[in-house]
Amino acid sequence: MSLKDIPVKLDPGPGPGSPETTGLAVALLREIADHLLAVSQGGERQVVELTNLPLSEGDLQLLEAKLGRGEVEARINAAGPTEVFETAFPGVWWVRYLGEGDRMITQQLEIGTVPVILEAHEEDIQASARRFPSMFDELDTNHH
């Protein structure tokens, strides 16, 4: 018997899961509808965490298919990549926080004008306003 005779089978583990839908996706869509209505009437931003829900691969596909793609797509580089896209429903955003090698850390649906991660934070703006003038110092020194 040689090593080749030993059948090796890799266990994919929990992996993608089943292609069947569980009904959770539809329940989630209803929840999103409620959130969207609330936000459209001036309510607060809402977030639905997807990673902690026992969604099957089929559920996620259904969600993606139903929500579709909108006008905005963005990739953020802060502590690794983050992908954001607007769904076909303005105000409903899909946010994927990724780690090294595009490993999924967590993904969320955000309902609001713009996902928080896209906005420049007040304090970062203040810091950049302070930093900006130093550019002129450099320009000046280069001139002389």
Place this chain on the structure above:
Amino acid sequence: MKEHDLTLGEELRRQGISRRSFLKFCAGVASSMAIPAAMVPAMADSLAQARRQPAIMMAYQECTGCLESLTRSFAPTLENLIFNFISLDFQHALQAAAGDQAVEAIKTSMKENWGKYLLLVDGSIPLNDDGIYSVSHGQSHLDSLRELGEGAAAIVSIGTCASFGGIGAASPNPTGAVGVDQIITDKPILNVPGCPPMPEVMTGVLTSFLAFGALPEVDSLKRPRAFFGDTIHDRCYRRTFYDQGKFADSFDDEGARNGWCLYKLGCKGPITHNACATLKFNEGVSWPIQSGHGCLGCSEPNFWDKEGFYKPLSAGQWGSAEGIAAAAAAGVALGAVSAVMSRRNQNKISGGK
């Protein structure tokens, strides 16, 4: 301005790390700790307002496996942020300083941050013979822990040894090894057991300590509920096979190859609280059951002293069978005696006929 006077937000901004990184970091931690996603911006805000947390990490009777596990997964860009949030003033394996210099570093940090620093401990502490079995720089680890514990704001026991005594406390426990909370009783203590512990748990614990100013909610064994609330069996992807009665009977049979449940091969998943079934090790690559081996129960006290890793959970722990043989003999003897007595009684009643 001194390092410790800056808020984390200010300090990291100076290093070119934007608030988005905080947000993302908090989103990751919140998801692993089941904190509502809507709280993430507030969490990021208070984390940015926090000061860098002074921390001292002591290695006692240990194997450095815990540190290996922690540093391995802190490598990626996101997770290593946590190292920016704490000021690790002492860790003997990671720092350059050694000998007197290193001890000096502890003393200085202790004095400067008395009552404020976080003490991270890995390894058990021997009690026998005044703790002489584990000594660094002329000081027993027992004395060292008592001294450092006194000035700590809180203590985190990293790994099963620091939490419950670990392998050092395995029967017959020659050094009298115990976990931290058996020695220090007047400080908030958090146990993060596991052999090794899950790095995400450390990240989560430290982050919530910084963002919320307190250690997270714990169970009766002082383990953070967010990570240790469920058993492996509750979250195991092989659970459907358990429920269907499909088991691997040996490590190389059809069942094992099909990835069926490992209960018969001694899996301790049903009595083990940990998060590896969901978080997995090595950045989500795999975890023991996925690699085909039953859970050893490494985050539970005395996991090595339960009569074998391969004995099914429902099998008894017999010790020796002598007691049962003696019981059988005693039973027969008792029976014989009672029969003799009854016969005598019968004789008496029947008048010997």
Place this chain on the structure above:
Amino acid sequence: MTLLDFARGPAMQIAIIIFVAGILWRLVGVWALRQKKDLSEARQTGAWVGGLKGLFVHAWPYKPFVPKVGAQYIIGYIIHLGLFIVLIFGTPHMLFFADIVGFTWWTLPGGVITAVAVITTLALFVALIKRLVNPVQRLISNFDDYATWFVTTAPFVTGLITNMNMWPDYETGLAIHLLSVWLLLIYFPFGKLMHSFWFVVSRYTTGSRFARRGGMA
């Protein structure tokens, strides 16, 4: 030592020691008694055939009694078959015995065992209610009957709660299940649970005596 460690180790050992000693005490004690001589003349030979028949003939009631005791028999069958199935064909239970005898055997899916266990538990409660409601049965029941019922039912109830993960935590639940089983074992030799041994003796004896006198042939 946690409660589970105690239940899996020392508690089990003590329970089994008491069980073994108690059973042997009672068996030897009865078997070593002087046998009652039957002074009557045998009406037919081969009384032992009647004894063996006796073992089975009572497995179902005599026709005219069926309307009266049939239900009791059915309940009894459900209880005992359920007990047998759960104990022999439940995987965790098989593994307990396999650890002792050294070989494993085929088991039923957990869902089937749970269903059987639920039915058995219900039957046990029906039996208890019958015992409490029926005036005659109530009159002839003593503490032993209720204790027997309790120690038999407790492992079913605790086992089901454990399986359904309804305890605050599983380990303690499993420990309680095990302790309830050890209680059953400890009580076994000293009460009516000994019927699982005595029924052979009593039915054989009754059957063979009747046969000797010309009945049950």
